[in-house]
Amino acid sequence: MLARLKALRTRPYLVALLLGLAAQTLFSVHIDRPSRIMFDEVHYVPAARALLDLEGPRNIEHPLLGKELIGAGIMIFGDNPIGWRAFTSLAGTATVLAAFAFVWLLLGSMRPALVAAALTALNQTLYIQARTAMLDVFLGAFLLWALVVMLWAMRGTPGQVKRRWTGAAVLLGLAVGTKWAAIPYVALAGLAFILLRLRDARLAKRPLLSALSGKGQPHWPGLATIPGLLLLGTVSIATYFLTFLPAFFYQQAPLTLAGLIPLQREMYALQTQVLQPHTYQSDWWSWPLMLRPIWYFYEWDQGAQRGVLLIGNPVIMWGGLLAVLACLWAWLRSRAIRPLAVALLWIASLAIYIVIPKSLGFYYYYHLSGLFLCLVVPVAFHHFDRGRDKGREEWFAFAALVAFVYFYPIIAASPLRDSQGFAYWMWFNSWR
Template sequence: MSRAPEQPQDPILWSAALALGFWLLVGWNLGIPSQPYFDEIHYLPAARDLIALDTFSNREHPLFGKEMIALGMMLLGDNPWGWRIMPSLAGALALFAVQRTVWFGTLDRYASLVSGLLVATGFHLFIHSRIAMLDVFAIAGILVAFWQCAAAMREPETGRWRLALAGVALGLAMASKWSTLIIAAVPGLAFLVLRWFAGRRRLLLSRRGMPVPGMTLVEAFLWLGIVPLLVYAATFWPAYHFTYQPITEGLIAHHRFMLELQTQVLKPHPYQSNWPEWVLNWRAIWYLYEPIDGAQRGVMLIGNPLTMLIGIPALMWCAWQGISAKRPMHGAVALLYAISLGFWIFAAKPIQFYYHYFLPSTALLVALALALSDLRNAGRGKIAGAVLIANLLVFLFFYEIIAAEPLARPDSFAVWTWLESWR
């Protein structure tokens, strides 16, 4: 008799524990700084306007992220915890979602948990889970959508409700930041391409073949095309009810105005950068560096200096494996990185910043997790383990300067600014 195939155990409880631990770490001193910092100065007034339905402000961005910040303020008050509680929860959800995506894409316990560990310590998610900005809501929506799409492919019997949930998540991601627009189209296009290559003669109505047997292309278009647009439009409901500057000429006219605001030529900014600098982790952004709450404190946004660099060859490995060995998760991660970074290469936005690398860097860290799993399976587990230990040590070394902890001196920034471009 042939041996029964191995059935790996779902690490969902470990993934949940890692997400919970991450949220608790994010929540440590979440109320510091006690004053708005960096782009909170834009989004907190907009959230207050939403609560009061007074003036429609910050009209260049969609509303959902600001609605979530406003919800936190309504629950916990107009204070630092109220400002940042919803971003912290969105960050924990994003971390859980990335692990579930890798699990359903690979059935690899090690890769799933390592992806969570790398993303949690990659700096981007940690920093943006502690500040009232819009980016973490956009990332969480995209990752939840990918999780549900991967699970629908793995468990087709759950495909209908999972793709419906993915559609809602995609709509909320787009309603947080427009930078997710191209990525939000990927699940629907992927369904079309995979069903096309399945060779079904009745392309639109066939229920057979990849990616989700039992579902037609028409139904998939409903969940992944129509539902996201309806959810996106629904998030603008408060904008019709502001006392001052409400939407009066319809949603399409308002979007023309938003596009004008997004593409206007702004003055050069000292922190602006472009995509080659993001890939090389070359240009930092100081979200905070000043005496506040009784101490010198700082928040420097860069990527983890170790994993951002070794993730590049890992990404190349995943691209090669996706093409040569036809390993779908490896290829999908490399493709996601290329699309999410390519958006910023060609976007008509004249001033760009390193935080726009948030989603591509997340894909890069997942690629590193897959490469480390391959190393381990090839008998090089000690190398993979050494990388993880080194990654944790780097995170701990930088913790003070990414978590607004008290610093020893006004010039303490020099400890972490290894490059002149980080100053």
Template sequence: MSQAHDHPRDPIGWSAAIAIAFFGMCLIRLAVPTEPYFDEIHYLPAARALIEGSEYLNREHPLLGKELIGLGIALLGDNAWGWRIMPALAGALALFAFTRAIWFSTLSRFAAVSYAVLLASGFVLFVHSRIAMLDVFFVAFIALALWQCAAAVREPETGRLRLAFAGVALGLSMAAKWNAVPIAMLPGLAFLVARFAAGRRRLFTSRRGIPVPGVSLVEAALWLGLVPLAVYWLTFLPAYFFAQSPLPANGFIALHREIIALQESVVEPHPYQSRWTDWIFNLRAIWYLYGPIEGSHRGIVLIGNPLTMLLGLPAMVWAAWRAITGDRAAMAIVVLFAVSLGFWIVVNKPIQFYYHYFLPSCFLLAALAMALDALWQCGRRKLAVGALIASGALFAWFYPILSAAPLAGEQSFTAWTWLYGWR
């Protein structure tokens, strides 16, 4: 945790207002297109099968994300609104939770508000909050867990309850998509390292010392280790009751072997595939949608904000330097970024896509928010605010091809494809 600024005032109102405004923007043309697009064609049949209790489709992923999509269908009907309402809510939750996490980590109002603006205008969260895919769910639950962990450290009098909530959120994140697993391991490991560094004689049972006084290492293992695993397993309960090929009582481990095999079996080249080197420099876009739809040409492209994705790189280097000098908030951001990106560098998944950079990009923007806060604190306020205004301006410029707005014609996309890899 960073040292507190003088007389910090909680910007929860600003965080909530920006999250609500973001949710409102997500609702504009949320039902366009009225037909499934991109990977919705995989997840919607799986969600319908869950509602019917017929079979476990899309077996290469856990169930929770499809359960949440199914909940939206149950609430609003099997239509575009029902398919996408839960992702929109999850996106707003992710934005709010991430800003709460950085607030409790830094106690800086400007860092928290800046982070909210950067996430809302960063393209990736917005696009994934408007499509029935799994990614926004696991990111939202990771953000919720990090918020609760940061708050537990800052306010140890509520630490036990917050760690319990964090454990539940970690389990839900893994149950939405396995991409969460590397990050889900970090809170427990961080607690272990911090308590060991505190030098307590009774390492496992002492309730004194950082990171959360009043909670022993044994208890932390319960909240951050066993609870996530239990919650993860509970999300698979529908699989035991499917009409076709239900999961046998002793089949949970075998199912996970099948999931791993399915994940590793995708080896056929794809025109939109990319690697981590493309992601960090924002070189390769994915067109989730483009063509004549409802009387107009429309498009939805997944790419990062051209300004903030690049500004985030030197900001992350600066954060690494801050971490070396003892800034624990910066250290947390650097570790989260390194682990979430490093996973895709070493994992045995031959075909990768830009949306795998979703979570690392959120941590990249956190580093940028902290760097802008440093500019604000040292008096360079016009520069800090200018970066936020420029980020918002670029979001406004790209908004038509982020939100399926009507375009002038078939070749209109060329106005935004500044790089060949964005076509």
């Protein structure tokens, strides 16, 4: 048995398959609970139905891709809770696998990669989004896989690098085609590409202008900097616009090429409009502290009182903040670039919401940041453990599992004792 477990360390594809099966099972069990539309499904399920019937524009403040994927689930599994949420559950599984692949490529070690996947699956916000017909789970899946493919593209022959880089650009375009919140990540990807090239030139004691060349580069060999940036931009933009293809076939007010850019302006106006105050609104600084979770559902359903509270796993969300500080300390102390990179991912994901023009914020905007914490934690443990296999990260993952089991009844719409049954889990008044 021990020999078989050791063999798995050199077979990441088999491990990924097992992880995928486990994650999909977790996200699929009782996915039809609640049996009715909950929270923002009220916007996206009707929009997906309209897309299937090609009726006409609906929910135009967001691009089409996420609603197209929800519609695909309805087309395959029917217009029911399973159909609404089928593809979101697949996106949740894809997110778990992306976390595994990212840490595996970054560190080349199975232990932290498995911990990253486990924490991602136990991250309660992913669990809930994977079982809710909303857009954010697709956004996270596409963005994480874009990061994975960019990381994969850092190594390989020049021909491989270009193909993988193009694949990353396509995934970024699909992320933007899901939700405009992905746009800053396209810019950040280009910025990271430039900064890493400049760092490589400095470490090699070459002129900084050599960073523009694709020759002799330790990362993305054969890909010159300016052509690489142009490829990233043009492919991601082209992919984004291709996601609007169904709109050209609407029965009412079909989209035209001349109307494609004006539509973007209309979407921007809707995205930046000043909205009325909302019960569940919250500020960006409160999200890491989990001060204001969101009740996606709290009603009598299928013969019982049920609830779905969008709340993060406290072990991951609060413990992850310490891991961010640890990664920053690792860089200050020893200039460790990998811990710094994942810490900056989390910092940038939160900083975006300080800048973008949104009149209201909600805790589910923190979804991507929560995913990045699941990468930060194992990277921090790996760095400070220094290969001594003390197993501290496994204990952290076990604590996250205990918290997940504790919160399970109010994240999985399980039957509650009565209408006040939720009070058991309300640690703070702001959680009510």
